Amino acid sequence: MKPLEGIKVLDFSQLHGAAYATMLLADFGAEIVKIENVKGGDKLRKLAPKNGDYSVYHGYLNRGKKSIAVDLKTDEGKAIVKELVKDVDVVCENFKYGTMEKLGLGYEELRRINPKLVYASLTGYGRKGENKSKACFDNTAQAFSGMLDMSGYFNGPPITMGAQLGNLYGGMHLALGIVLAVIHVRKGGEGQFVDVAASDSLFAVLEDGMVDCSVLGHKHTRNGNMSQAIAPYDTYETLDGFVSIGVSSDFQWEKFCRVMGMEDLLEDPRFSSNAKRGEHYLDGGLRDRIESITSNMKKFEIEAMLEKENIPCGSVCTVLEAMQSEQISHREMVLTVEDPQVGSVSMPGIPAKLGKTPGSVDRGAPLLGEDTGRYLKKLGYEDEEIHRLTAQGIVTDGEPKQRCEEEARG
Amino acid sequence: MKPLSGVTVLDFTQAFSGPYCTLNLADYGARVIKVERTGTGDQTREWMPLAENGGSAYFALYNRNKEGIAVDLSKEEGKELIRRLVKKADIVVNNFKVGTMDKLGIGYEELKKIKPDLVFASVTGYGQTGPLAKLAAYDNIIEATCGLMGQSGFPDRQPVRSGCSIGDSYTGLMAAFGIAAAYYHKLMTGEGQTVDVAMQDSLFASIEDAILEYGVSGTVMERSGNSRSHMVAPYDVIQCKDGWYTVAAVTEKGWAEFCREADMPELLEDPRFQNNELRCRHNAELIGAMEPFFRDKTMEELKAIFSCENFAAAPVIDAGQTMREPHMLQRDMVVEIDDPNVGKYKAVGIPIKFEKTPAEVVKASPLLGEDTMGILMEIGYTEEEVRTLAAAGVVELAEGGDCGR
Numbered sequence: 001m002k003p004l005e006g007i008k009v010l011d012f013s014q015l016h017g018a019a020y021a022t023m024l025l026a027d028f029g030a031e032i033v034k035i036e037n038v039k040g041g042d043k044l045r046k047l048a049p050k051n052g053d054y055s056v057y058h059g060y061l062n063r064g065k066k067s068i069a070v071d072l073k074t075d076e077g078k079a080i081v082k083e084l085v086k087d088v089d090v091v092c093e094n095f096k097y098g099t100m101e102k103l104g105l106g107y108e109e110l111r112r113i114n115p116k117l118v119y120a121s122l123t124g125y126g127r128k129g130e131n132k133s134k135a136c137f138d139n140t141a142q143a144f145s146g147m148l149d150m151s152g153y154f155n156g157p158p159i160t161m162g163a164q165l166g167n168l169y170g171g172m173h174l175a176l177g178i179v180l181a182v183i184h185v186r187k188g189g190e191g192q193f194v195d196v197a198a199s200d201s202l203f204a205v206l207e208d209g210m211v212d213c214s215v216l217g218h219k220h221t222r223n224g225n226m227s228q229a230i231a232p233y234d235t236y237e238t239l240d241g242f243v244s245i246g247v248s249s250d251f252q253w254e255k256f257c258r259v260m261g262m263e264d265l266l267e268d269p270r271f272s273s274n275a276k277r278g279e280h281y282l283d284g285g286l287r288d289r290i291e292s293i294t295s296n297m298k299k300f301e302i303e304a305m306l307e308k309e310n311i312p313c314g315s316v317c318t319v320l321e322a323m324q325s326e327q328i329s330h331r332e333m334v335l336t337v338e339d340p341q342v343g344s345v346s347m348p349g350i351p352a353k354l355g356k357t358p359g360s361v362d363r364g365a366p367l368l369g370e371d372t373g374r375y376l377k378k379l380g381y382e383d384e385e386i387h388r389l390t391a392q393g394i395v396t397d398g399e400p401k402q403r404c405e406e407e408a409r410g
Numbered sequence: 411m412k413p414l415s416g417v418t419v420l421d422f423t424q425a426f427s428g429p430y431c432t433l434n435l436a437d438y439g440a441r442v443i444k445v446e447r448t449g450t451g452d453q454t455r456e457w458m459p460l461a462e463n464g465g466s467a468y469f470a471l472y473n474r475n476k477e478g479i480a481v482d483l484s485k486e487e488g489k490e491l492i493r494r495l496v497k498k499a500d501i502v503v504n505n506f507k508v509g510t511m512d513k514l515g516i517g518y519e520e521l522k523k524i525k526p527d528l529v530f531a532s533v534t535g536y537g538q539t540g541p542l543a544k545l546a547a548y549d550n551i552i553e554a555t556c557g558l559m560g561q562s563g564f565p566d567r568q569p570v571r572s573g574c575s576i577g578d579s580y581t582g583l584m585a586a587f588g589i590a591a592a593y594y595h596k597l598m599t600g601e602g603q604t605v606d607v608a609m610q611d612s613l614f615a616s617i618e619d620a621i622l623e624y625g626v627s628g629t630v631m632e633r634s635g636n637s638r639s640h641m642v643a644p645y646d647v648i649q650c651k652d653g654w655y656t657v658a659a660v661t662e663k664g665w666a667e668f669c670r671e672a673d674m675p676e677l678l679e680d681p682r683f684q685n686n687e688l689r690c691r692h693n694a695e696l697i698g699a700m701e702p703f704f705r706d707k708t709m710e711e712l713k714a715i716f717s718c719e720n721f722a723a724a725p726v727i728d729a730g731q732t733m734r735e736p737h738m739l740q741r742d743m744v745v746e747i748d749d750p751n752v753g754k755y756k757a758v759g760i761p762i763k764f765e766k767t768p769a770e771v772v773k774a775s776p777l778l779g780e781d782t783m784g785i786l787m788e789i790g791y792t793e794e795e796v797r798t799l800a801a802a803g804v805v806e807l808a809e810g811g812d813c814g815r
Contacts, residue, residue, distance in 0.1 A: 003595035028591045048641045049623040056622045124722070126763070129740040133719075137658035139636070139645060140722040146729035148647070148656065150573025153563075158647060158654055158726050159570045160636050162561025163616035172583045177762040179590040180413035180438050184767055186597060189411065193765035200743050200761040205579035206729050207426065208459060211467035213730030214756040216459045220729060225550060225559075225571040229457055233550060235559070235568060242569055244559070246548035307545065314551035316569050319620040320630050322557030330540035333611050334621070346625030348615035351581075352588030353537070355604035357595055 002029025003357045007182055008088040010035060010081070011065065014042045016138075016164055017198065018094035018122040019061045020171030025178065026064035027350050027359035033088075033375065034067045034366065035081060038396045041069060041368040051342040059339040060347040062365035068376075069369030069396035072103050076394050083379045085110050089182050090118045092174070097123060097132045107193050116191040118181040122174045124166070126197030136198065141166030145202035150209045154224040169205065170198035231278035232256075232286060235316065236294040242316040243299045245290070245306065248274055255309045260293050339364030369396035412439025412767045417593065420445060420492070420499040421476065424452040426549075426575055427533045427609065428505030429472045430582030435501070435589065436475035437760055437769045443495070443785060444476045444776060448806040451480060451778040461752035470749045470775040471757055478776030479785050480806035483514050487804045492516050494789050496525050500596070501589055505533040508543045518604055527602035529592045533585045537608030547609065549575040556614040557621075564635040581612040639693035642686060644668075646697050647726065650704040654726040655712055657700070660686060664721030671715055672703045749774035777808035 007030040013019040019042075026032045036042050044058040068084075071077040082105075085091065091110060093100055100106045107119045121127055124136020125144075139160050142148040152159035177194040185191055203210070208228065209220040220228075225244070227233040233246040247256045250273065257266050265271050270280040281287055294302055299315040306313035317325070323334050323346075333349040342364075350359040372395050376386050389395045417440040421432045429444075429452070436442040446452050457468040481488045493516070496502065502521060504511055511517040511532075518530040532538055535547025553559045553571045563570035585607040592605050614621075619641065620631045631640065636647040642660040649655075659668035662685065669678040677683055677699055682692040689696050704712065709725035716723045727735075733744050733756060743759040751774070760769040782805050786796045799805045 001599075003591040006598065007594075024587060049619055049626050051626045056626050057619060060618060060622055125737060126741055128763070129737040131737040135664065135718050135720055135722040136724075137645065137656075137660070137722040139647065139656040139658055140724040143647075143654075143656040143724040143726045144732065144735070146727060146732035147572075147574060148654075148726050149728045151562075152570055152573070153567065156567075157636070157649070159563055160647065160656075161558065161570070161572050161576070162620065162633065163558055163613075163618070165572075165576065165616075168580065168616055169583070172580070172587060173761050176434060176583065176587045176590055177764070179587070179594055180762070181764065183590070183594055183597060184411075184413040186594075189413075190766050192767065195763035195765070196761065197741070200738075200741060200759075203729075203732055203738070203743055204758050204761045205430070205574060205576065205583075206758070207471075207574045207579070208457075208468055209574050209729045210733070210758055211471050211755070212459050213728065213733060215461050215467040215752065217730075220573070222573060224568070227550070230548070233548065235550065235554065235571065237568075242554070242559075244550040244554035244571070246550055310546055312546050312548045312551045314547070314555035316554040316559045317557045318560050318630050319557045319617060319624050322555065322560075322614055322617075323621065323624065325555070327536055327540045327542040327610065328556075328614060331537050331608065331611050333614050334625075342626075346621065348618060348621055349611070351584050351607060351611040351615050352591070353604075353606040353611075354588060354592055354595075355606070356601060357592075357603065359591075 001357050002359060003354060004179070005029040007031070007090065009033065009090040009092055010084055010088045012091070012093035012095065014094065015044050016061065016167035017170050018092055018174055019044070020167060021122065021175035021178065022065065022092055023061050023063060024175045027361060032065040033084070033371065034062065034065050036067055036069045036368055038069045038071045038393055041067070045368070054341040056342050056345050059337070059342045059345050059365045063337055063347070063361050064363055065366055066371040067366035067369055068372045069398065071394050072105070074394050076389060078104055080376070080379070080395070081105055082113055084375065085113050085117065088114070089185065090120060090178055092120045092178065094122045096135070097127060111191060114191070116185050118178060118185065118191050118194060120174055120178050120181070120194040120196070122170050122196045122198065124198050126200060127195040138164045138166040138198070141198035142202060145199045146206055146209060147202045150206065150220055150222060152222050154222065158222060166198035166202055169201040170196055173201045226281070228278070230274060231281045232290060234287065236291045238294050238297055238299040238302060241299045243294055243302050244314050244316060246312040252311055253277070256311050259305060259309050260290070262289060262293070335361055337361050337364050340367055341365070367398045369398035372397040412769060413764065414438045414440035417441065417501065418499045419443065419501045419503060420495055422502070422504035422506065422511070423533065425454055425505065426472065426578035427582045428503060430579050431533060431585040431589070432476065432503055433472050433474070434583060434586035438762070439769070442476040443781070444473065444478045445492070446478060446480050446778055448480045448482045448803060455778065461755065463753060465751035467752050467755055470752045470755065473775035474747060474757065474771050475773055476776060477781040477785065478779060479782040480779035482804050483516070485804050487799060487802070489515050491786065491805070493524055496521050496528065498789065499525065499528065501529045501531065501593065503531045503533070503585070503589070507546065508534055508538055522602065527596055527600055529589060529596060529602050529605060531585055531589050531605035531607070533581055533607050535609050537611060538606045549577040552577040552609040552613055556610050557617050558613050561617050561620050561631065561633055563633050565633045569633065577609045577613050580616065581607055581609040584612045637693055637697070639690045641690070643689040643693045644696050644700060648697065648701055648704045650712060651706055651708045653709050655704055655709060655723065656726060657721070657723045659721035661720065667717070667720045671717060674703060745771050747771055747774050750777050751775055779806040780808040782807050
């Protein structure tokens with residue numbers, strides 16, 4: 001048994017963000033039925049990284065989900081969706097503001113059909129406020145939230161991190177919001193609209209970047225990999241890459257100086273407390289001194305040396321080094337999933353580890369319309385009708401076996 | 411009534427990851443009782459920035475909506491008090507080093523004897539299991555080891571750490587989600603369990619495309635600065651007259667719109683830029699061709715030029731400017747809080763907007779031990795008993811705190 005078994009989601013999400021939210025729900029047992037357009041489906045199906053023509057990114061974000069392909073611009077297509085809405089707990093989508101309304105499938109319409117419905121939306125700027133209709137991508141959400149300004153090189157350009165933070169934080173907040181809203185319904189409460197914006201989600205985690213402005217009235221300077229609370233707390237060059245180190249307490253500072261062979265610094269009044277080390281970190285030459293030592297060693301050597309003293313330290317790993325690390329494999333953070341289209345895929349595992357009812361990935365991503373026929377039959381459609389709808393292009397019924405054979409024939 | 415109304419959380423967390431997790435329970439209605447050590451409390455009570463009165467705004471920001479008790483967990487009476495409190499709790503959260511709660515005699519095995527359906531969550535650097543489980547970690551260590559830093563920054567320059575400890579906040583959020591899933595299960599079946607969330611696991615999972623690319627082609631992706639031309643183009647951060655500007659014009663409609671609004675019809679005609687695949691292949695030339703348009707214009711000028719109907723663009727602004735954006739104010743994303751630790755200050759609003767059961771800031775962060783008296787009396791201690799415990803240093807009462815709720 002998985003913890004979210006029994007929660008049913010009709011999922012219009014495309015690309016990232018909301019699709020990430022419903023992936024988390026699927027990992028933990030919710031039934032996620034994707035509604036895709038008949039002409040090619042989710043746009044992510046075409047995006048890199050790919051195996052041949054098929055997107056492994058799609059394979060990852062849609063693992064464990066089902067797919068129905070429907071032309072939402074036709075009345076019969078809309079009728080199918082409205083039938084499906086009667087029996088779900090949640091509708092989830094990440095279209096541009098107003099898209100579902102234009103299709104006649106907006107919240108007001110759907111709640112009339114299912115008053116207990118939780119309708120969850122993720123957009124770049126949210127459903128309220130003057131930017132609500134503007135296009136927003138991950139990097140613009142990061143910029144608008146203030147987060148991008150905080151990350152990057154000292155006196156240099158801001159840097160978008162190598163992860164899609166707007167989508168990930170937006171998706172996490174959306175997934176949390178959906179579970180909370182369903183809890184409320186299960187306790188006898190009402191269904192409702194849940195509005196999450198990627199830019200709000202990032203703004204919520206700016207830490208001292210926000211309160212510096214709010215309380216001190218000054219801007220938080222981009223400071224490379226340093227911290228304003230702790231020193232030394234930085235990333236240093238080594239013979240074969242980079243290493244991050246963090247030393248805060250005086251106790252650790254003493255151990256650190258001894259193991260690094262910098263005992264003379266223990267006598268130096270400029271470095272006698274965390275605050276003073278921060279003050280003199282650059283001007284007093286502390287950074288240079290540390291790097292003069294690290295740059296003559298290999299990163300994993302330094303890591304092993306400091307770990308022995310339990311001084312927080314870690315090599316800047318390539319993705320391969322991280323994937324091959326013992327800890328990551330012990331935690332089952334790389335899963336191999338059989339996907340019907342892309343074959344065997346290595347993908348990120350499940351970070352939240354539940355003791356009794358853990359999440360799991362039981363199947364790969366669906367083929368486009370793989371489950372159309374089955375769900376239409378459940379709704380009472382006869383075979384003949386399904387054939388007609390398929391012939392008219394209103395639905396795509398892609399039974400996996402048939403489809404693979406078609407593809408094999410070219 | 412809020413989604414988590416009636417749910418009680420006993421919160422042993424400090425610093426950022428754990429408190430951000432429990433903030434996401436408190437904001438949406440859970441009663442979060444923060445258990446702090448006597449004397450100093452949560453270490454962030456001393457973290458910058460400090461308000462005029464010396465209180466930490468950092469602490470205030472991520473501990474609103476929580477109640478606070480101060481207990482010496484090394485004393486038997488302190489442990490006894492926790493065992494009595496757990497009977498009332500649905501969820502326990504901690505971010506101590508692995509094994510600390512067990513050593514204190516209030517680990518999961520112990521507490522589930524008292525409260526069998528308890529959800530017991532832990533947030534750590536590397537997780538409760540595995541060879542690195544016991545190691546200490548900071549955000550910058552985890553961002554390094556999980557592979558994220560290796561993917562961030564320009565290929566010929568240093569790897570970059572996020573400016574705001576995403577290893578902490580993202581993991582806190584992941585833990586809140588795990589707790590919500592476990593609580594849902596408890597609600598439906600009556601069964602409790604552990605939730606084990608690690609910073610390294612959570613952030614490792616975030617470098618999706620690098621993991622997938624390696625899995626499918628055996629290629630280790632390089633850092634790519636602010637471009638993502640292995641997937642889409644143009645997608646970048648471009649220098650303008652007075653700062654930096656983000657742009658993402660990756661659909662055909664969006665690209666055409668950008669070329670029209672930037673008055674660069676020649677780019678739209680250029681055979682190198684005819685579709686996303688071609689633009690990705692010629693990304694360096696593409697961005698090079700776009701740069702002159704940005705270079706002599708200010709952020710304000712660019713904002714006025716771009717409609718952002720089909721392509722996205724936004725100036726890189728600092729958190730202070732974000733706080734003044736009318737859009738953010740219209741979304742109630744900035745709230746003023748009168749906080750006993752720091753006075754009146756502006757804090758971040760609520761990111762998940764529930765239509766019918768909206769979250770709100772109902773109280774500011776607690777003074778150290780502010781609710782000790784009230785909460786202990788709720789579980790049957792008399793005022794005199796509490797004063798005796800306080801005199802013995804088992805608990806601490808906030809001076810001028812709110813006695814008896």
